[in-house]
Amino acid sequence: MRPIMAIATTTVGEAIRRRVLLIILFIGVLLLSIIPSLSVLTARSEQSTMISTMYAVLRGTSALIAIILTIYMIPNEIERRTIYTILSKPVMRWQFLVGKFMGAVLALGLMIVLMSSVMVLLFYIFQQPSPERLLEVARQPFFYFLEMMLLAAVCIFFSTFTTPLVNFFLSIGIWGVGTVLSPLYSSIASNSGASPIMQSVAKFVTGAMPAFSNYDVKNPIINPGQVIENEQKYFIYIVLYAILYSAGLLVAGMVIFDKREV
Amino acid sequence: MAAAIETRKLTKTYKSRLHGLINVVQDLDLTVEEGEIFGFLGPNGAGKTTTIKMLLGIIYPTGGEGFVLGKEIGDMDVHRIISYLPERPYYYEHMTGLEILRFYGALFGIKDEALFNQLLERVNLAADKSKTISQFSKGMQQRIGLAQSLLNDPKLLFLDEPTGGLDPIAHIEIRDLILKFRDEGRTVFISSHELSEVERICDRVAIINKGIIVSQGKLDDLLSGGRIEIIADDVSKEIADQIKGTADATVSFHEGRLIVDMSDEQDPNSVVDSIRSTKGRIISLTPRRKRLEDLFIETVRDDDASKKKPAAVAAEAGGAQ
Ligand SMILES: Nc1ncnc2c1ncn2[C@@H]1O[C@H](COP(=O)(O)OP(=O)(O)OP(=O)(O)O)[C@@H](O)[C@H]1O
Ligand SMILES: [Mg+2]
16 A cells, blocks of 8 residues: 555655646636626626636636646656666555556645635626535535546546557547537437437447536526435445446456566 | 576567567566676667566566566565565655665565664665655655665665666665675666666676667676777878778878777787887777667667567467457
């Protein structure tokens, strides 16, 4: 466990110093900060507009950070030969990979906490919401964090056998499918009017692709009509889903990485 | 004494789009005894780093087998008692020397602050404790690398070009450190092409060229067959001719001085006697060991000449892409 933790903390140390990530983070925070003034300008100070825009910024920024952070992680270690000194110590390759993943998740957590603090603070200042409402708003970033963990696992899995550039497009593609297409396909899958072929394609997409859309939890502020029947059950489900899906990807990545020349 | 490293027909073949299959290391039979400094020499691209990486289990051999400290390569228990200094190493730039040692220490489960400080002391970095790696000179990076490689008190060290790109003073520092490793009973495996360096510190060497070992043995044996040089003053031309006639030697005059260069298998006394018989004055008599550089260039050149092509086996394997 100690080697894994050492690799993870070192990874965090590196991640929070990477200029690209800091720039993206900065832009994210900047965008979040101008959202309230935009709604003042458009005279649409409804809570829902403000909060859904903020969510979109938070989610997009986090996803970009998750992808950029992880696609270079393994290739950089190899290119700079840091991996050789590490693997010449009593460290198994799977431990290295898990350490890297955990470091990425920790770093993502830190950055998401930073952005969501800004977001919640701004929401509080400009909307003066009730405590319950504030809590509801503050809850969503946690689900985005789970989503980004899953996305990081996807990227790390790909990084065991593709180049960063290919990985970038693959991961963005998969995230896109999981966020945008997945809800669409799930409605096709459950639509008895659709052709059987369409239905099975839809079933595959919704079943096998990571369902990132689950983490955009339907919020009563944004979608007043939609209420999740059993919230607790739903939350447990998406937490487990993120953990198990990520673990599965990591195991597959380990198998590939173990055979690979570094 | 048990062998620290033993390989039998260790082979690494890469597929290349241009050249088909290439044996980067081929049928390597290597024996390194415990407690010696072993020099692994070869020109650029000979396969030195590849061999070390195979011995460390970082890359996988495509043929043959290898044993490190009695265990098959890749064994994790062995990783606790060996260490590795890669060529042109790189450490996480944001960390200080102390943090680097903490990090690598953690990989062994070591958290002995006293040890970390002692190692920094040992490689002369105690004063630069608070500098980050990005502020380190090349020599300092190499020294933190050596400190890192001593964390687990290793029995066997793999040093890949430990003095590459360092200035003469840093050379001497590193050389002294390596010699101390041997005094402490460690086995040191050094890959290098800095031959004067290797000649000073190694007990045995192997020369590898294009993936194949072309020479291996005790340095003293490999470098035997040296020469003796005699320089003398006031020697007449006749005596010079006489020496040339009796001894198998090259005789020449330089600024009026006689220079005799002869194999050390002959007795130099007869030459000295001839010179002194006519009041000639001996200025110096110097035995010259063959230099490693000569041996290296000789072996590699002969080997290159005997093979027209590198060790490409594409045709027979038929696996070209
Ligand atoms: N992954 C790889 N794929 C194909 N060829 C490779 C690979 N890695 C190394 N080689 C080739 O193997 C040969 C030996 O490389 P190696 O790094 O072992 O040489 P070296 O003896 O350490 O050289 P140097 O003194 O320059 O460090 C080189 O020709 C190199 O191009
Ligand atoms: Mg090399």
